[in-house]
Each structure stands twice: as C-alpha cells, then as structure tokens.
Amino acid sequence: MVIQCGIIGNTYDDWLEELFARHEDAVFKVSRIELPNDQGDQGFFKHIEANYDLVIVGESHYFSMEPLLRKGISDHTVLIVSGVEGSFYQVRTAFLEGCFDYIIKTMPEDELKSFRYRLEEHFLQSERNLALLARRITEEMTAVYPRTEKLFLQYWSLLDIEKDGSDYQINDYANAIERLIRFLPLKPIRFHLEDLAQGAAEWICEADYSQERFIATLLFIQQAYRDIFLPHCRHPLVRQAVDLYLDEQFDVETVQDIADHLYVNRSYLSKTFITESDTDLTRYMMRTKMYAARLLLLDSRLSVYDVMEYLRYTDYGHFRKTFKKYTGITPSEYVVTYRDRFSIEVIEK
Numbered sequence: 001m002v003i004q005c006g007i008i009g010n011t012y013d014d015w016l017e018e019l020f021a022r023h024e025d026a027v028f029k030v031s032r033i034e035l036p037n038d039q040g041d042q043g044f045f046k047h048i049e050a051n052y053d054l055v056i057v058g059e060s061h062y063f064s065m066e067p068l069l070r071k072g073i074s075d076h077t078v079l080i081v082s083g084v085e086g087s088f089y090q091v092r093t094a095f096l097e098g099c100f101d102y103i104i105k106t107m108p109e110d111e112l113k114s115f116r117y118r119l120e121e122h123f124l125q126s127e128r129n130l131a132l133l134a135r136r137i138t139e140e141m142t143a144v145y146p147r148t149e150k151l152f153l154q155y156w157s158l159l160d161i162e163k164d165g166s167d168y169q170i171n172d173y174a175n176a177i178e179r180l181i182r183f184l185p186l187k188p189i190r191f192h193l194e195d196l197a198q199g200a201a202e203w204i205c206e207a208d209y210s211q212e213r214f215i216a217t218l219l220f221i222q223q224a225y226r227d228i229f230l231p232h233c234r235h236p237l238v239r240q241a242v243d244l245y246l247d248e249q250f251d252v253e254t255v256q257d258i259a260d261h262l263y264v265n266r267s268y269l270s271k272t273f274i275t276e277s278d279t280d281l282t283r284y285m286m287r288t289k290m291y292a293a294r295l296l297l298l299d300s301r302l303s304v305y306d307v308m309e310y311l312r313y314t315d316y317g318h319f320r321k322t323f324k325k326y327t328g329i330t331p332s333e334y335v336v337t338y339r340d341r342f343s344i345e346v347i348e349k
Helices: 015-021 042-051 059-064 067-076 088-096 109-141 149-158 167-182 190-206 210-229 236-247 255-262 266-277 281-296 304-310 316-327 331-342 344-348
Strands: 002-008 027-032 054-058 078-083 101-104
Touching (some): 002 042, 059 078, 109 210, 210 236, 210 281, 236 266
Parallel strands (some): 002 054
16 A cells, blocks of 8 residues: 655654554655645646645645635545644634644644544555455455456445556556455466556556456456366366366376376366366366466566476477467567566566
C-alpha cells in the first residue's frame, strides 16, 4: 500500500513516521503542494484527487485560504489541519468544512494515539476490503461454474482509479492482481504470473479504457488458471496427471511418460482424461506449455532459446510453428510486441 501525502505550509507531522512504521506493506511518500493562484481552480482539485491520499495543512495557511479551496481539498482527500493551539472557533470551522481532524503539537498522548488509530483504520480498511474481495474472486475462479465478472467490477471499484498517470498507480494495479494470485493454488507458475501482473499493470495504465484492460487481465488469469489446473475436474487420475505434469515442470513430454509415472495404461489414461475433463491430454500438455512460453518470453533476461530449453524443445522450427498455432504470432514477434510493455524490468526502471 502506497500512501501519498501532500504538505501545505508549516505542519506538525512527527506522528507520520510512527504511524506507518508498524506496517511493512505501507509505503509513505511526502511531497510539498504549491497552492494555485486561482483558488477556485478545478484543475487543482483534480490534481489533489489524482495524486494525494492525505493532505496536511498548517493552521495559518489553512485559514488564509478561501473557504471554497479548503472545502475542495477536503472533498477530494483526507485533510488534516496542523496547528499550535487552535481556538474553539477554528477547530469547529475545520470540522464543519469536512476535515478529518485538527491536531496540535501539544495533544495529550492518549488523544494522539486515538487519532493515529482512526487514520490507520481509514487507510487499512480499504486494503482489508480488497483482500476479502480477492479471496471471494479466487474462490469463484476455482468453482465448477465461476461467476466472476461482477466481482471483477467490484474489485475495480475499490481501487482508486482516478490516479491516472501517477508512478504509484502501476503498483496499485499490480498489487491488486498479485493479491488475487496469492489466493490461487499456483505453486508451479506463481513467479511468472506475478511478473505478468506487474507488466499487466503498466499495460492497463497506458490504455485509454483502463477498466476494460484491468478486467481483461483478470479474465486472462482466470482462463489460464482454468486451462492449466482444470479445477472443475475432480477425478483422482486426472488430478494426479495434472499435478505430475506441473510439478515436473515439463520434464514429462508425452502421454506415455505420464502413464509410466502413474503406472497406468496409456489408452486408459487418455480416455479417462478426455472423458472427465473434456480435454485431450496431449492438447492439454501443449496448451499449458504455450501458456508457460508466453509468460517466460516476457522476461528480458531470457532469450527465445532459453525458453525453448526450459520447455524441452530442441528444434526452433517446431517451437516456432507450435507457438504460432496457439498465439497467432511467432515467438520473436511476441517478444517485439509485448516484452517492452509487460517486462517487470522495464517497470522497475
């Protein structure tokens, strides 16, 4: 969780470091805010809404502003007035104008603790809501007949989607996707899907219709999960075959290899797999390999030949033909088209 704080004037903010030191996943960033010449400037309010979660204003600066400006800031962010010793009139005015709180340096420790707790709850509650909804989504993903699109929209609505263009928006989207991934049983490919989440976040931020892109990314993850893990199929032989193939990380290359490992007849395994899962085992193995190839090719540290070796391909022509069959483009075209957008290394720069 990244919380952006803007400061106007001379403020009492010693409490900030203690507030966020208790939360490993909370990153606190502080910057100064310059007031506009036109205090009724709607662009300034949009800037506040898009870039700040919390604004702290020094007492003298706060009451020198026009009431419209004070009210506008409090409407678009959490606003705290920091003073030395505010009068009853000043404190009452600040609260009537929608301020979250009015704090002074000489506050008693018990009142300061109460204030920190309320502010902490304000920010962390949204994180808890996102985590609960992510769990609900992943429970639906693993159901026989998932109903997730409505949940995806709810998930989106909990994110602060107005922070267009800000650096930390990428992390907000990526964290939301990664939070969802963490609840899925994705042991063999978790790392690569988390890389995809980071890249997808950048893709979403670049898009004109980011809500649609965000949901499209979640739908891709859902489809990949369902294609790879076949959660709708509970037959023990199918589960054993799937677990073996994923745990061995493509070291078993044919249906006969899997049958040998499971000590069953090849024909019986193939027939059971297609009857119980509605998927041919050979096709399942190839489709899963191509999902893995798409994820691995996003890693700029890997060449196409590195990916081929990991997936047990020895002939580039065969790999190229298979990849194009499942994706519509060649591995090289895929790298050129998507790696710069999705690569986690690009985002980290």
